Amino acid sequence: MSTESTQPEFTDRQRAVLDKALELLVEGGEKALTTAAIARAAGCSKESLYKWFGDRDGLLAAIVTRQASKVIPGADPSANMSKQSLRAALEEFARNLLETISGDVSLALNRLAIGQASKADTGLGAILQKSGRARIGAQTTALLEAGCKQGHLHCEDPQDAYSTLYGLVVRDQHLRMLLGSDAKASPKDLNLTAKTAVEQFMKLYGADTTR
């Protein structure tokens, strides 16, 4: 409740352990994420792990939560902007989104959360989703709303518009990568995808200020 670090968070040491654990997760999947392996990799004892995080599920939750807390500010919310700069911001968002979801960490965390989705609700999915939204969604939605109020966009519901933009950008790429099929798309393709997605989005939601 104080000015900063309102949540009890974790010790530096503990955060380091979580990072090591994440590293393991990224390169070996969940099956590689045994308590023994974590302890060995992080140079701590299993007993400490249990003392700090309760049990394995708590540890997983801690890993996810920690990553979720690393939020990148992203684009500035709103000045009055030109249609051009709005478009640029959206393209930036698209690039960021594509880059993020194709990152090793993102893929590993999503795989983890999806794997836990069936068993007793540890809420990993919820955490990931909230953080995902917080990471980029909310700000971009705000951006869309701003663009709408300034007449660049014709939007009924910013949430819907954001959702559409998301679909146009990501398509089925995320699932494909989660399934492990594709090598990472080159940044060239990534840029192109972002551009065309925004192009299409503007065609759908852009107010015809030019005409």
Next chain:
Amino acid sequence: MSTESTQPEFTDRQRAVLDKALELLVEGGEKALTTAAIARAAGCSKESLYKWFGDRDGLLAAIVTRQASKVIPGADPSANMSKQSLRAALEEFARNLLETISGDVSLALNRLAIGQASKADTGLGAILQKSGRARIGAQTTALLEAGCKQGHLHCEDPQDAYSTLYGLVVRDQHLRMLLGSDAKASPKDLNLTAKTAVEQFMKLYGADTTR
């Protein structure tokens, strides 16, 4: 190699076992899918399981492959059709797609494949993806191509168009459901989503024959 049943497929009995196994998977996730549990549920012995499917991974692959083989014909490829009927076909596709990916079996299989994605490539992801495409993607792409050749659509690359349509329809719903967040959307919403998605798609790719 003979006239029929070109793929070795499986015995009726074995298929029944696979179905039971799938049932277990759907209601309990992968952790519930132990060889003992399958044997018990299907009323067969573990030894038979190993005789028929090799090992656990082979069994998982068999489960996925079996479901993949259940392809629904879907819409007829092409007569000459009106723009109206094309639109209707696309909406039908959208509804089917949404219904499919929000189905319990689809979710369970995708979770399974994603879970296996990190470990040694058993290729579940590839199978699922190919079957997914085969199930609806290819036909719809053909439909789009037909619509394009008949001048209802302005398309550069049918593959791209399909991809866009997919994105507009699914947005981030699939991932959200895989993460286990949402209750199933009502068929009302589903229908609406399909309609607006196709609406948007036509706005992007529809040739302005009306004008």
Next chain:
DNA sequence: GATTTTCTGTACCGTACGGTACGGTTCTGT
């Protein structure tokens, strides 16, 4: 410097699972 707390390293326990072995039973073909 002594005492107390926290930590590491290792050993240990119980359990669960993948995979195999085997005796008994049902089915099949002749």
Next chain:
DNA sequence: ACAGAACCGTACCGTACGGTACAGAAAATC
């Protein structure tokens, strides 16, 4: 009727993992 195969049920083995216990080192507190 009989032989052989396929199969069921169960028991079994080895291993791996989650979680705990414990002894000694390190750090911290006084």
